[in-house]
Amino acid sequence: MIDVGIDLDRCCGAGTCVLRAPEVFDQDDRDGTVVVLVEHPGDDLAESVARAAEDCPASAIRVARRPAPGGVVA
Numbered sequence: 001m002i003d004v005g006i007d008l009d010r011c012c013g014a015g016t017c018v019l020r021a022p023e024v025f026d027q028d029d030r031d032g033t034v035v036v037l038v039e040h041p042g043d044d045l046a047e048s049v050a051r052a053a054e055d056c057p058a059s060a061i062r063v064a065r066r067p068a069p070g071g072v073v074a
Helices: 016-020 043-055
Strands: 002-006 025-027 034-036 061-065
Touching (some): 002 034, 002 043, 016 025, 016 043
Antiparallel strands (some): 025 034
């Protein structure tokens, strides 16, 4: 499992995250900034979320692996 965080002060509303991981990200109808739909997506979405973070032109997406039970990072 991973944790997804957003720095809304950096988000420029490009929408790249929505294109890369539409199951996890959406855009606010008012200003176009990112909305996180799933804060703790499963491993099946890890690759698309990582790609969204890498491709974000504002570097506004933070992704971290969540430790497995017992403190081991999966």
